[in-house]
Amino acid sequence: GEDVEQSLFLSVREGDSSVINCTYTDSSSTYLYWYKQEPGAGLQLLTYIFSNMDMKQDQRLTVLLNKKDKHLSLRIADTQTGDSAIYFCAGVSNFGNEKLTFGTGTRLTIIP
Amino acid sequence: DGGITQSPKYLFRKEGQNVTLSCEQNLNHDAMYWYRQDPGQGLRLIYYSQIVNDFQKGDIAEGYSVSREKKESFPLTVTSAQKNPTAFYLCASSIGQTSGRNEQFFGPGTRLTVL
Numbered sequence: 001g002e003d004v005e006q007s008l009f010l011s012v013r014e015g016d017s018s019v020i021n022c023t024y025t026d027s028s029s030t031y032l033y034w035y036k037q038e039p040g041a042g043l044q045l046l047t048y049i050f051s052n053m054d055m056k057q058d059q060r061l062t063v064l065l066n067k068k069d070k071h072l073s074l075r076i077a078d079t080q081t082g083d084s085a086i087y088f089c090a091g092v093s094n095f096g097n098e099k100l101t102f103g104t105g106t107r108l109t110i111i112p
Numbered sequence: 113d114g115g116i117t118q119s120p121k122y123l124f125r126k127e128g129q130n131v132t133l134s135c136e137q138n139l140n141h142d143a144m145y146w147y148r149q150d151p152g153q154g155l156r157l158i159y160y161s162q163i164v165n166d167f168q169k170g171d172i173a174e175g176y177s178v179s180r181e182k183k184e185s186f187p188l189t190v191t192s193a194q195k196n197p198t199a200f201y202l203c204a205s206s207i208g209q210t211s212g213r214n215e216q217f218f219g220p221g222t223r224l225t226v227l
Contacts, residue, residue, distance in 0.1 A: 008152070031213055042116075042202055042218035043155075050213075088154065098143060098162070098206060098214045099170075104154040 002026040002091050002101035011109045018076040020106045022089035027070065029091040034063065034074045037086045037105070046074070046087075076108075084110050115139065116219035118203050123224045125190075125197070133188045133222045135203035143208030144186035145216060148172060149200040158201075161186055162208055190224065198226045 035043040147155040157170030161180040175194025204216040
């Protein structure tokens with residue numbers, strides 16, 4: 001099955017860009033997702049990327065996918081205090097199994 | 113307003129008691145999921161259901177039970193057999209298709225504390 005890994009912590013100064021990284025093992029993953037979790041809340045879907053894409057941009061968010069290295073990243077431009085949260089990447093394979101496998105999450109802290 | 117609701121937000125239970133967590137969705141999704149989240153850990157799948165009257169165990173099903181009698185509802189019972197039930201519980205739903213995009217949408221969560 002899929003295994004997804006992320007670093008646990010990231011600190012960034014307000015106004016700088018944040019880059020959150022994720023590696024996965026299942027090369028058949030068709031869709032990869034990024035979720036955001038604020039304290040005490042559920043997960044909010046931020047964006048997704050299809051496996052035949054290298055990059056996807058959505059306002060301040062840029063997702064980069066390197067299929068060869070099985071590496072996914074989420075870049076948040078002009079990081080704001082409201083971006084403080086835990087960010088999860090998740091992948092799903094395309095073998096009739098719609099379960100998602102989540103990474104451990106990266107806690108993003110904004111330094112004023 | 114379409115979405116997923118979970119109740120209650122906070123729940124306290126004495127050791128040895130069973131407790132049921134509610135999850136309702138009005139997104140007309142076929143698939144529903146229950147996850148457990150512990151501090152500093154990712155999400156672990158407890159049970160999931162792809163269709164009404166059917167469900168499968170996830171990675172940590174021991175000590176939990178579910179039912180799926182209605183498309184909209186997927187309640188989770190935490191039984192006294194669950195050794196360490198204190199955690200944050202998240203319910204999610206998805207369209208349920210087995211190929212293509214199938215992102216999950218999450219409820220606000222229930223924090224269960226065993227006293």
